[in-house]
Amino acid sequence: MLKWLLKSLLVLAVFVPFATALPVAALWLCRTPNGAQLLFWLGPWSCCFWVLIYSTLSTAPWRQGADAVREWREAHGGLLITSMWATAWMFAALFFSYLAEFLLVFLARSGSFGRMWLPAATYSPLAFCWVWRHCRT
Numbered sequence: 001m002l003k004w005l006l007k008s009l010l011v012l013a014v015f016v017p018f019a020t021a022l023p024v025a026a027l028w029l030c031r032t033p034n035g036a037q038l039l040f041w042l043g044p045w046s047c048c049f050w051v052l053i054y055s056t057l058s059t060a061p062w063r064q065g066a067d068a069v070r071e072w073r074e075a076h077g078g079l080l081i082t083s084m085w086a087t088a089w090m091f092a093a094l095f096f097s098y099l100a101e102f103l104l105v106f107l108a109r110s111g112s113f114g115r116m117w118l119p120a121a122t123y124s125p126l127a128f129c130w131v132w133r134h135c136r137t
Contacts, residue, residue: 018042019049026119036115040105043122044097051093051129056086058133093125100124 026043029035060082061068073082100121108114
């Protein structure tokens with residue numbers, strides 16, 4: 001159990017700073033073919049991390065304190081249901097981020113034009129999540 005916990009913490013310690021910094025680094029990575037390829041394969045994982053964070057924080061009234069969050073969570077099905085919705089948003093963001101990237105690669109055949117718009121395609125599910133939340137509230 002301790003070995004599993006240490007491995008999980010190591011993955012967390014490596015992934016969270018990487019996923020946090022990749023949106024800013026994507027602006028520089030997309031300038032070269034190798035950087036664009038790195039962004040193409042690893043960017044959707046960063047996008048799904050950000051969608052998970054945003055979908056959780058944008059719905060729960062966390063600014064009003066722990067009691068408000070507990071009341072909101074109970075009104076929306078409890079911890080399990082709200083966590084399942086956040087996980088569904090995360091996996092949908094991963095899938096649609098890869099889909100947007102593949103569409104960009106196949107529709108924009110020229111290399112520099114496709115690389116220029118790669119960060120926008122990669123993080124488009126995050127923009128969709130933002131629009132969805134603002135239309136629904």
